[in-house]
Amino acid sequence: xxxxxxxxxxxxxxxxxxxxxxxxxxxxxxxxxxxxxxxxxxxxxxxxxxxxxxxxxxxxxxxxxxxxxxxxxxxxxxxxxxxxxxxxxxxxxxxxxxxxxxxxxxxxxxxxxxxxxxxxxxxxxxxxxxxxxxxxxxxxxxxxxxxxxxxxxxxxxxxxxxxxxxxxxxxxxxxxxxxxxxxxxxxxxxxxxxxxxxxxxxxxxxxxxxxxxxxxxxxxxxxxxxxxxxxxxxxxxxxxxxxxxxxxxxxxxxxxxxxxxxxxxxxxxxxxxxxxxxxxxxxxxxxxxxxxxxxxxxxxxxxxxxxxxxxxxxxxxxxxxxxxxxxxxxxxxxxxxxxxxxxxxxxxxxxxxxx
Numbered sequence: 001x002x003x004x005x006x007x008x009x010x011x012x013x014x015x016x017x018x019x020x021x022x023x024x025x026x027x028x029x030x031x032x033x034x035x036x037x038x039x040x041x042x043x044x045x046x047x048x049x050x051x052x053x054x055x056x057x058x059x060x061x062x063x064x065x066x067x068x069x070x071x072x073x074x075x076x077x078x079x080x081x082x083x084x085x086x087x088x089x090x091x092x093x094x095x096x097x098x099x100x101x102x103x104x105x106x107x108x109x110x111x112x113x114x115x116x117x118x119x120x121x122x123x124x125x126x127x128x129x130x131x132x133x134x135x136x137x138x139x140x141x142x143x144x145x146x147x148x149x150x151x152x153x154x155x156x157x158x159x160x161x162x163x164x165x166x167x168x169x170x171x172x173x174x175x176x177x178x179x180x181x182x183x184x185x186x187x188x189x190x191x192x193x194x195x196x197x198x199x200x201x202x203x204x205x206x207x208x209x210x211x212x213x214x215x216x217x218x219x220x221x222x223x224x225x226x227x228x229x230x231x232x233x234x235x236x237x238x239x240x241x242x243x244x245x246x247x248x249x250x251x252x253x254x255x256x257x258x259x260x261x262x263x264x265x266x267x268x269x270x271x272x273x274x275x276x277x278x279x280x281x282x283x284x285x286x287x288x289x290x291x292x293x294x295x296x297x298x299x300x301x302x303x304x305x306x307x308x309x310x311x312x313x314x315x316x317x318x319x320x321x322x323x324x325x326x327x328x329x330x331x332x333x334x335x336x337x338x339x340x341x342x343x344x345x346x347x348x349x350x351x352x353x354x355x
Contacts, residue, residue: 035265035276035306036235036276036278036306036309037141037172037306037309037310037311037343038306038307038308038309038310038311039311039312039313039318040310040311040312040313041312041313041314041315041316041317042314042315042316043081043083043312043313043314043342044081044083044314045081045082045083045340045342046080046081047080047081047312048078048079048080048081049078049079049080049081049310049312049344049346050076050077050078050079052074052075052076052077054074054075055072055073055074056072056073056074058072077346077347079344079345081312081342081344082169082170082342083169083312083313083314083340083341083342084144084146084167084168084169084340084341084342085168085338085339085340086136086140086168086338086339086340086341087336087337087338088129088133088136088322088335088336088337088338089334089335089336090129090334090335090336091332091333091334091335092115092125092332092333092334093113093331093332093333094106094112094113094114094115094331094333097115097120102120102124105118105119105120106118106120113326113331113332113333114326114333115326115333116324116325116326116333121324121333125335129322129335133319133337134319135280136165137318137319138280138284139165139166139284139288140166140168140169140171140341141171141172141311141341141343142171142172142173142281142284143166143171143173143284143288143289144166144167144168144169144170144171144174144343145166145167145170145171145174146167146168146169146170148163148166148167149163150163151291151296156289156296157288157289158287158288158289158290158291158292159291159292161288166288168341169341169342169343170342170343171343172309172311172343172345173300175343175344175345176302176345176351176353177355179345179348179351179353180353180355182348183348183349185221186221186348186349186351186352186353187353187354187355188214188217188218188221188352188353188354189354189355190205190214190297190299190300190354190355191204191210192204192205192210192299193297193298193299193355195294196293196294197293197294198290198293198294198295198298200294201294201295201298201299202239202298205239205240205243205299206243206246206247208247208250208251209247209251210243210247211240211243211244211246211247212244212247212248212251214240214244214299214301214354215234215244215270215271215301215354216271217354218234218301218303218352218353218354219271219273219303219352221352222303222352223349223350223352225350226303226304226305226350226351226352227273229304229305229307229308229350230305230306230307231305231306231307232273232274232303232304232305233273233274233275233276233303233305234270234273234274234275234276234301234302234303235275235276235278235301235302235303235304236275236276236277236278236299236300236301236302236354237277237278237279237281237282237285237298237299237300237301238277238278238279238281238282239282239298239299240277240299240300240301240354241258241266241268241275241277242277243299244256244270244275245258256268256270258277264279264280265277265278265279273303281300282298285297285298286298297355299354299355300353300354300355301353301354301355302351302352302353303351303352303353304350304351304352305350307346308345308346308347308350308351309343309345309346310343310344310345310346311341311342311343311344312341312342312343312344313339313340313341313342314340315339315340318339318341319337319339320337320338320339321337322335322336322337323335323336323337
């Protein structure tokens with residue numbers, strides 16, 4: 001239920017008179033944010049992240065006096081952090097709650113305008129805001145794009161989308177798509193994504209052998225080092241996970257068992273590799289990258305390690321604390337939070353992608 005929809009609940013309809021009895025539509029509980037990336041603290045805009053790669057081959061045939069000495073090369077990698085700012089400025093006036101069910105939690109007399117420490121704030125606003133800020137971080141970390149534009153202007157975002165929700169930084173998907181564009185061998189193209197309608201995008205993915213072929217291609221073409229990285233797994237949309245489950249059952253009578261580990265996150269294993277399905281990606285693509293006819297790359301997968309997917313912040317925590325206060329002169333209630341973050345990719349060649 002949206003907060004503004006409280007006005008539809010009137011106190012004289014003989015229904016609920018205690019906000020604690022109000023059943024708010026179940027909020028999808030998302031998995032722990034940091035399960036899928038490495039969070040780095042005290043990172044400032046312009047800072048460098050560096051990697052030391054492998055040494056060139058050594059060990060030549062022969063054994064003689066006065067040998068010929070050779071030079072060995074070591075690959076070095078350096079990337080720069082681009083950190084952007086985000087803010088959450090919210091306000092409430094008690095007048096907005098009059099003649100709604102929330103009127104029963106208002107204070108009395110002169111203090112009526114102060115919503116702090118009321119059931120409305122404690123039981124409705126704060127829990128909803130917590131979930132909204134978690135969703136905010138998923139959106140920024142994965143889908144942000146400083147060049148974001150609507151599909152009507154050659155972009156990928158849905159009509160009516162507030163683009164400022166996405167312009168804090170460049171998200172991990174933007175970095176990963178750049179890798180797939182630069183290195184064709186690291187990308188498995190999903191033909192279903194290119195279809196001209198949402199219905200076809202999903203029906204083509206479910207055709208016999210398609211999903212199995214996508215996952216097999218990823219694993220066969222991946223750099224052999226990826227499997228040995230800490231936490232290495234295939235992270236995919238729910239659409240791809242569902243298609244693989246159906247394909248295996250149809251083609252090989254194999255049941256792919258999914259275990260729900262927390263929230264909406266489910267995990268399984270395919271050919272010895274852990275697979276995570278991440279439904280919040282599907283939901284955000286449907287909500288924010290939908291032109292009304294088709295979706296922007298609705299089926300996506302990453303074979304890699306959280307060690308190589310980096311999120312940086314100058315602070316010592318990802319989500320900043322809230323400043324909550326009542327302004328007596330204005331008789332208004334305010335919530336404010338702000339912070340900075342950016343994303344980066346470690347070694348480009350330690351990813352195999354499908355989209």
